[in-house]
Amino acid sequence: MKSVSLPVKMLLLFAASLACIWGALFFELNRSRERDIADAQIATVFQARLYAENAKSVIKRLDEVMFDLRHYWNNEEEFTEHVHRQSAHISDIAFQIGVIGKDGYLAYSNLQKVQERVDLREREHFKVHAAEPVQDRLFISKPLKGKVSGRWTIQFTRPIIHEGKFEGVIVLSADPELFTRFNKALNLVGDSSLAISAADGSLMARYPDNDAHLGKTISGAPYQAPDAPDTGYFPRKSTVDGVERIYGYRKLQEYGLNFVIGHSLPEILARHDDQHYFMTLAALLVSLGLGVLFLILHQSLSARQAVSRQLLQSEERFKRMTKLTLVGMIIHDGKQITDVNPTFCQMFGYEQDELVGKSFEFLLTEESRAIVRQKIAEKCEDPYEVEAVRKDGSVFPAELVGRNVVYSGEPVRVASVADITERKLAQAELQASEERYHSLFAGSKVPNLLIDPASGEIVDANKAASDFYGYGVDQLKRMKISDINLATKEEVAQEMERAKREQRSDFHFRHRLASGEIRNVEVHSGPINVDGKTILYSLVFDETVRVRLEAERRKLIRAIEQSPVSIMISNTKGEIEYVNPRFLENAGYELSEVLGQNPRILKSGKTPPEAYAQLWGAITAGEEWHGELCNRKKNGELFWEQASISPVLDGEGKITHYLGVKEDMTECRRVAEELKRSRGELEQFAYVASHDLRQPLRMVSSYLQLIERKLGPALEGDLREFMDFALGGAKRMDQLIVSLLEYSRTGRSxxxxxxxxxxxxxxxxxxxxxxxxxxxxxxxxxxxxxxxxxxxxxxxxxxxxxxxxxxxxxxxxxxxxxxxxxxxxxxxxxxxxxxxxxxxxxxxxxxxxxxxxxxxxxxxxxxxxxxxxxxxxxxxxxxxxxxxxxxxxxxxxxxxxxxxxxxx
CATH class of the missing domain: 3.30.565.10 (Histidine kinase-like ATPase, C-terminal domain)
Known part of the structure; x- marks a missing residue:
């Protein structure tokens, strides 16, 4: 078999190296993209929960006001007074308080006096409450135009039920932008969006462009599915503005509302695109380096005659490559610039002939020159960052990758230069975003816990949780939720079932603190995805103080209103600010006739001026005064009161008000006078009777003694005993009369x-x-x-x-x-x-x-x-x-x- 030549082997090795480099690049880029999307999913879910909880607290405030106001509807004066107080209390979230009568017409509005009949029978909120007259529930309307205000409003309503009968509907009107102003707190920028929709998909508020989208309907969203969880996320192209986003949502089943936060997918992947760009550049440079190395090795193995030709061809190819590449390329001999490509010239703002032959150091800041010299001396081939200077004097961050090579037969250093300004900005924005996301958890004033649902282990806790429970954050992360929650698994399941049945997303438990104290808490919990793992995210609210204070407040109000003694509160100017019903009953005035008046309206002229001087001297000195006052009712009738008047002090010890507690003593004084008169008559009778009885008693005693002397010795036996009894009885009778006279004389001096x-x-x-x-x-x-x-x-x-x-x-x-x-x-x-x-x-x-x-x-x-x-x-x-x-x-x-x- 013919052996493979060495140049071919080197070519195969080069190809394999390129395949590994580019394969690793594509794998890392894909993993980075998935990680960025996962982080965005967690962030949007977290923000949606915060959005929903903030909105829920606003709705609860409005609902508490409606509970308070409807109690006074049947008393026009008290209702008007409470409306004025509550209007100031909720001015930041609602602009109108109104009442629809049971006939469907407007009965009251704090915006204007009702003069013309305004028909509201076709309003959905009136129909709902009128159809279910004894079902007391909160109703939240879709955005609609107010017939009184003429503005877009969302109306919060509850029925007015008195003695089991439907009396009308109380209405609080809020601007839909009430639910879009949270965008600032959530730091929504760019194409991020915020929306709240009803259960049927109707848009109730949206950021941005709220007014342009009111009344539109969202359909097909995953959270609208019947089996959709209360919290989740999904990617989707918006049906409203067409922007592709990652959405996080939170459903409040008890109100039938969906809260959605969306972040633009292109903006989320901006950092990923930067990484794609720079990693591709790095892979290109590495591939380029490998190519150069391959060429050098290939040239060394070629014949000496072909070396010059191949080197020339290589240099030409290098020049063409540097001219075509998208990164700046510079060649220098350690001192002077030998060559630069067009991208480099464009990056620095120079022409090529303005750079060639000059020292490269004038393109760097003073601090960066020392860094570059050190890297050249070390023959560093790793990327590093410097600060470069453009022709116009502006400074920008740059990344350099250099390599020592032979160019035109001379040793030179070839370097790529990349402007990383956008990368730096993206990194800074990413860091700021991560800090914002972290601050939402760590900086929250509400105790936050992340819990592994499988093991019950506490994965993370914020400082507010540490302060509340009395454990350090590290201690909490070594504990299980069962170490804190007193409920058993069965009791937890029962509470979750109750919450589902009552259509609420909060749970009520009893948690044990590090001190051993037991607190009633309200827990809002739901699943989120962290690195592909489902984690329970829980917000813990302490109910103990709120429940106790609310009960005490209501108890105090009932006690004052139902008190059998009259109570009056006035300011330091002497103007009456509060009286209870018993005060009005005793004095005979109406509430409107008393408020703002001076207590002297009760003055009868019968109480000595010295008593008033002592009274004011005591209370203005911070002391309590006790005494009796003779006052005059509205009808002129006099009545007596036993009064206790004391100053009310603020936190700095200054007198802000005076509190008067007075008991009507008129009847007691009448009875006392009658008793005194009767007692005097009785004592006079006893005195006269006792005095008159002594004279006949002396006569009886005298005749008994005469009989005793007359009979003399003949008085013996039973007769003597009878005589002794008679004389002894007369003597005791005389002693008794004397004692009775003494008793009647006592106190008559x-x-x-x-x-x-x-x-x-x-x-x-x-x-x-x-x-x-x-x-x-x-x-x-x-x-x-x-x-x-x-x-x-x-x-x-x-x-x-x-x-x-x-x-x-x-x-x-x-x-x-x-x-x-x-x-x-x-x-x-x-x-x-x-x-x-x-x-x-x-x-x-x-x-x-x-x-x-x-x-x-x-x-x-x-x-x-x-x-x-x-x-x-x-x-x-x-x-x-x-x-x-x-x-x-x-x-x-x-x-x-x-x-x-x-x-x-």
């Missing part, structure tokens, strides 16, 4: 209170009981420095005389009697204690100990009338105090008395 030293009072009481104290050998110990109080000297002496006398009378025969009298100060009260070690009292008798005619021991054991402690109680209450007892049988008694303390 006309003398005003004066300062009384309790130490002197106790000393006087002990002097009055000197004989009894000595007979009982009582040890009485009184605290030093007893303070003074305001009171009546004689009444207080009777008080302590009764208590000390009772302690002596009911002493225990088992031990010497001891009585301790001391005091303490507690708050604004002086607490006086009288304690003995006598017989004591059963705890069940404490409640009736101070009642009149109540005796707690047998009459044959100790004499008494059962009035002494009742007198004590009456004296203490006369001094605006209170008295109580602590005791047990056999352990003595301790009487406590609380008097208003005097300032020290």
């Amino acid at each position: 006309a003398e005003p209170f004066a300062e009384v030293k309790l130490s002197d009072v106790i000393r006087e009481s002990c002097l009055n009981l000197e004989v009894a104290i000595a007979d009982a050998k009582a040890d009485i110990r009184v605290a030093d420095d007893f303070p003074a109080i305001q009171g009546h000297w004689m009444e207080l002496v009777r008080l302590f005389q009764n208590l000390i006398g009772n302690a002596i009378k009911y002493r225990s025969p088992e031990r010497p009697i001891r009585i301790d009298i001391n005091f303490t100060r507690e708050g604004g009260e002086l607490i006086v204690r009288v304690k003995d070690n006598g017989m004591g009292m059963d705890t069940k008798d404490h409640g009736r100990a101070f009642a009149i005619f109540q005796r707690l021991v047998k009459g044959d054991q100790h004499e008494g009338t059962g009035i002494g402690l009742a007198v004590c109680k009456k004296i203490v209450e006369q001094h605006k105090g209170r008295i109580w007892i602590e005791s047990a049988l056999g352990e003595g008694c301790c009487f406590y008395m609380a008097f208003p303390a005097q300032d020290a």
